[in-house]
Amino acid sequence: MFFLKKFDKFLQMRYNKIMKKTIVIIGGGASGLILANALPATERIILIERGERLGRKLSATGNGQGNISNLSAGKEEYFSVDPTGAFRAKECIRAHNVDELCGYFLSLGVLLSADERNRLYPTGKQASALTDALRFSIEKKGIETRLQTKAVGLEQTSNGLCVHVETENGRERIFADFVAVCAGGKCAKNFGTDGGAYALLQSLGHTVTKLYPSLVQLKTDTLYTKTWKGIRVADGVLTAKWQGNTRSEQGDILFTEYGISGDATFRISAFIADHVADGVELSVDFLPSFSEKQLLDILTEKRKNFPDLPQTELLFGIVNNQIGRAVMKRADGDISRAVGLIKAFPLTATGTLGYDYAQVTKGGIPLSETDANLQSRLIENVYLAGEILDVDGQCGGFNLQWAYSSAKTVALAIAEKCK
Ligand SMILES: Cc1cc2nc3c(=O)[nH]c(=O)nc-3n(C[C@H](O)[C@H](O)[C@H](O)COP(=O)(O)OP(=O)(O)OC[C@H]3O[C@@H](n4cnc5c(N)ncnc54)[C@H](O)[C@@H]3O)c2cc1C
Incomplete structure (x- = not known):
């Protein structure tokens, strides 16, 4: 009996090794693209984006020049409505800091340099270079990208996590071992971020803090x-x-x-x-x-x-x-x-002025509802990254640094679990 149990466990481990895990990323914006690229290509990764293109907002950042980070990102203040969030966000940013971000983009072929205010841009001063580099790498890694696909529901079933999506052809269900919600905040709805994605997490029991437009007139x-x-x-x-x-x-x-x-x-x-x-x-x-x-x-x-x-x-x-x-x-x-x-x-x-004029959302899902790896404390294997969380930064590249640092945190945690 003992040997049978051991053998069973061995078989399960072998099976797990052979079977690819399915990781669904909701949102093909800054954090979703960075996360997709940082995950092990050995797994099945599905990137869901409601818009017609990936990284539309990223391509518009920094007045089209792509202010991707700031040399002071580890030192300067971050904000959260829930009191402890900002402190945790800074720890995460220190763990995956601006140097790491520069190395990451260099590995994708994008060279960054800072201006007199410490703001980092691609040396060609084109935000689209950041998006293109991430997109090319995603294509090379064979990541499944599903455009014009909107996540409308997320639930835990006996077959694992299930993402309900709406496409031109109707509704569909996608089952996953891991789901990362990178669907952004409530600002600039012309880029696909109208705050609707909070409901995906609220349906699982998460709360949303008070929200405010920030980096705004x-x-x-x-x-x-x-x-x-x-x-x-x-x-x-x-x-x-x-x-x-x-x-x-x-x-x-x-x-x-x-x-x-x-x-x-x-x-x-x-x-x-x-x-x-x-x-x-x-x-x-x-x-x-x-x-x-x-x-x-x-x-x-x-x-x-x-x-x-x-x-x-x-x-x-x-x-x-x-x-x-x-x-x-x-x-x-x-x-x-x-x-x-x-x-x-x-x-x-x-x-x-309102959310349509703002660059970032203050507030979101409190970090206290996630663990140190930004995994939901309510539903195992659901992770959160980027602006959907209750973290916002100052003007000057700080918000994209948060998108990067949070996405990297999630990527490492999922990769570890896939081993
Ligand atoms: C005009 C503008 C300029 C900016 N400039 C800068 C700058 O220079 N530097 C800086 O640091 N920050 C800047 N920001 C802020 C920065 O762009 C955001 O903080 C950052 O993009 C957030 O990354 P994210 O991945 O969390 O969300 P986003 O980049 O907003 O991506 C979220 C994605 O999820 C998709 N999505 C949403 N809901 C669903 C759903 N239900 N199903 C499927 N897909 C969904 C959206 O279509 C979107 O593509 C700027 C913002 C704006 C609006």
Whole structure:
């Protein structure tokens, strides 16, 4: 009896070795493509993408230039709505860090280099190069790609995990040993990410945190911004103050009829998008390279030298004319008040634009519902990677680094189980 049992186990092991495991990846975006490539080619890998092409969003990142990571990705802050998520995400990013990412892409033939802000791009500055390299490698590895195939259900059955999909030809079921959900968040639905994929995991008992659009334009009180619509402050400093916190970002600030846009705005939104409802005070420094004292001296001198200049025109040649007139009017012609407004023009944040305008979703499936390998704690052999999880990063390549690090974590865990 003992020997029979041993023999049975031996046969089972041999069978497992001979039989390929089926791994289904839901979502052919950044994390899904990276994961597919990092899995052992000896297994049967099926990549399901609802859109007509793989990596559509990846090809549009970084204004089409593909800002794939950031040299500071291990050091800078990541965010999560569920309190411990960000800490775990950083551990994962340190384990599969930016150097590893560079080596990974180099192995696919893509060379990366950093700009002055530590942002990493393919040296050819084409995001499509990242997608193409991943796609070519997937084809070479013989990974089964199923386009225009939308996962609409996920369940555990007695025959293993079952993914229900919808295609042009109707509904179908795909059975799998492992399922990795890489279906993204709720932002930019034109790239296939409308938040519908959360339901796949909710049906298994997972929860979803509160969601917010991030890396997005900010709505503010519009008394001034509306009349300044279209004016771009190149290299201004935008400061946000909320609940005892302060954060400043330097860069373009673009005034719009709803509030502000531009890269400084996008960057600061990562810190405040989920706090706007509780009150966030903003201020714009139009001339960060000049101190208040310097400006005070310059304007005092200017008033002395040009006594006939109407006081509303005193800031002509110093800041944009329209802004200058509004500042002088608000300051009642008082120079020191005008300087104060040039250095910290106050605006109140009243909201953000919506998910269609945002680059990333704040919130998602809490990391606390996954183990250290990002496996669901509720259903064995279901893994999660990328933006669907409650992790978001700052502007500048941090979100694609998370897509990479989380996908690699999952790939190694599944590979280990397939051994
Ligand atoms: C315009 C824009 C520019 C950006 N630029 C940058 C940048 O420069 N640097 C940076 O770090 N980040 C950038 N981001 C953010 C970054 O692109 C995302 O965080 C990242 O792509 C998330 O990867 P992901 O794999 O989780 O999801 P995604 O890349 O969004 O991929 C998810 C995929 O899943 C598919 N899918 C969804 N539901 C289903 C389903 N039910 N069945 C089958 N398929 C499904 C979708 O069609 C999609 O292809 C940008 C985002 C946008 C919108």
